[in-house]
Amino acid sequence: MIHFDFETSFEEFDSYLKSVGLIRENENVIGLQKPGEGNMNVVIRIKTNTNSYILKQSRDYVQKYPQIPAPLDRIMVENIFYSRLADSSVSKHFPKVLHTDAENFLLLFEDLGQIEDLTQMYSKKQIDKNTLKSLVQILSGIHSVIPNPEQPKNLKLRELNHQHIFVLPFVQDNGFNLDDVQSGLQELSLPIKNNRELKRKIDEIGLRYLSQGNTLLHGDYYPGSWMENQKQLYVLDPEFSFVGFSEFDLGVMAAHLILATGDLGILKEIFNEYQGSASWELTSQIAGIEILRRLIGLAQLPLQRSLKEKEGLLDLAQKLVLS
Numbered sequence: 001m002i003h004f005d006f007e008t009s010f011e012e013f014d015s016y017l018k019s020v021g022l023i024r025e026n027e028n029v030i031g032l033q034k035p036g037e038g039n040m041n042v043v044i045r046i047k048t049n050t051n052s053y054i055l056k057q058s059r060d061y062v063q064k065y066p067q068i069p070a071p072l073d074r075i076m077v078e079n080i081f082y083s084r085l086a087d088s089s090v091s092k093h094f095p096k097v098l099h100t101d102a103e104n105f106l107l108l109f110e111d112l113g114q115i116e117d118l119t120q121m122y123s124k125k126q127i128d129k130n131t132l133k134s135l136v137q138i139l140s141g142i143h144s145v146i147p148n149p150e151q152p153k154n155l156k157l158r159e160l161n162h163q164h165i166f167v168l169p170f171v172q173d174n175g176f177n178l179d180d181v182q183s184g185l186q187e188l189s190l191p192i193k194n195n196r197e198l199k200r201k202i203d204e205i206g207l208r209y210l211s212q213g214n215t216l217l218h219g220d221y222y223p224g225s226w227m228e229n230q231k232q233l234y235v236l237d238p239e240f241s242f243v244g245f246s247e248f249d250l251g252v253m254a255a256h257l258i259l260a261t262g263d264l265g266i267l268k269e270i271f272n273e274y275q276g277s278a279s280w281e282l283t284s285q286i287a288g289i290e291i292l293r294r295l296i297g298l299a300q301l302p303l304q305r306s307l308k309e310k311e312g313l314l315d316l317a318q319k320l321v322l323s
Contacts, residue, residue, distance in 0.1 A: 001104050003057070004016075004042065004044060004055060004057055004106070006032055006034070013029045013032075013046055014028055017029070017046070017048075020108075022053065022099055022108060027048045027049060027051065028048060029046055029047070029048050030047055030049055031047040032044055032046060033045040035115075036115075036116075036117065037117075037224075038063060038064070039062065040063055040064070040074070041057060041058050041059070041074075041075065042056070042057045042059065043055070044056075045111060053110070054110070054112075055106060055107075056075065056078075056108075056109065057075065057104065058070070058072050058073075058074050058106075060072050070156075070157065071160075073105065074240075075105045076100075076105070076152070077152050077154050077157070077238070077239055077242075078239045078241070079097060080151060080152065081241040082095070082238070084216065085141075088141055088145050093141075093232075095109045095110055095112055095234065095236065096110045097109055098110060112227070112234055113229050115227040115234060116228055116229075117224050117225070117228075118226040118227070119223045119224055119301075122223070122260050122301060122304075123302070124260075125261055125262065126260070126261055127257055127260065127266075132257070132266070132269065132270075133273055134233050135226060135253065136270055136273040137273070138235055139218070139221060139253065140273075140275035140276055142235075143215050143276045144275070144276065147215075147216040151216070152242075153243075154219075154240070155210070157239065157240060158209065158240070158242060162209055162210055164298060165289065165290070165293050165297075166202055166203065166205070166209065166289065167206065168297060168298065169292060169296050169297030169298075170199050170292075171193065172190075176297075182307060183307075184307045185296070185307065188307065188310065188314065189296040189314075192314060193296075197322065198318055198322060202321065205282070205285055205286065208245065209248065211244075212243060212244070213243055213244035214243065215243065215244060215245060215246045216241070216243055217242055217244045217245075217248055217249050218238050218240070218241055219239075219242055220238070220252070221249045221252050221253045222252055222253065222255075222256045224237075225238075246276055246277065247279055247282040247285075250271075250274065250283045251285065251287040251290060252286060252290050254266065254283065254284075255287040255288070255294070257270070258313075259294060259295075259301065259303060267287060281323060285320060285321050285323065287317075287320050288317040288320030288323075291314075291316070291317035292314065292317045292318070295310055295313060295314055
């Protein structure tokens with residue numbers, strides 16, 4: 001398997017891109033850039049004398065956390081997702097795949113330019129209403145697409161995600177000291193980790209997450225996957241995609257917008273705009289679980305909130321789960 005990274009020479013990139021027919025003889029690599037903060041995979045912007053491309057390659061571990069193993073074939077899950085959306089009503093919101101290399105677990109994409117993710121909403125504490133509307137419309141479009149009959153179950157990656165969403169944040173001695181994130185947060189988490197009724201409900205919904213559904217999901221629909229360039233919205237990183245229940249994507253989306261704005265009413269706005277079938281109760285429960293795991297789990301956000309604010313969010317999240 002060929003491994004590409006920022007230590008790979010321009011000549012090696014040249015040779016590979018020419019071998020797959022993406023660039024011509026008079027086109028040569030002149031620079032490499034990091035297009036953004038990736039968590040799961042190696043992502044490189046390849047600049048040539050006439051164009052630029054995005055290379056994305058998976059490893060058998062999480063790029064940001066090399067100690068965490070992850071399935072190599074997640075990049076192919078992403079490829080199938082993009083191919084299924086290519087002819088959909090929301091296709092303009094996804095990058096075009098220029099080349100697929102299953103042997104080396106990599107994809108080459110068109111370069112969308114200087115896009116920025118929407119994680120700035122955590123500091124701005126707001127989201128533009130038109131942006132919110134568009135994001136729900138895109139999600140409605142994803143969920144309306146009939147899944148590929150050969151859509152991978154993506155079970156290994158789901159099992160990894162399951163641990164970090166539904167299990168580890170609620171374990172007493174999980175090896176993650178929350179006081180390293182914010183002093184006093186560890187103590188704040190203890191009543192949650194000792195709440196048997198809450199954990200029973202989370203376990204129940206976690207089993208549903210691992211089961212097969214009938215709706216094509218993005219699987220990680222949050223501000224880090226939402227990109228903007230000159231007011232055009234894009235959605236990236238569907239490696240967690242699977243066929244499941246619509247409430248998962250909806251609940252994750254709602255959770256992050258509540259975390260950003262502090263406004264529970266945004267859940268109703270999402271529901272009113274969504275063009276599909278979904279349970280209010282299950283969506284609310286997923287939102288609550290996602291808020292909890294983002295505040296007391298390993299996958300922390302760039303969320304600057306006081307301990308008092310986090311306490312309020314944790315209380316709200318528990319009520320959502322037990323609704």
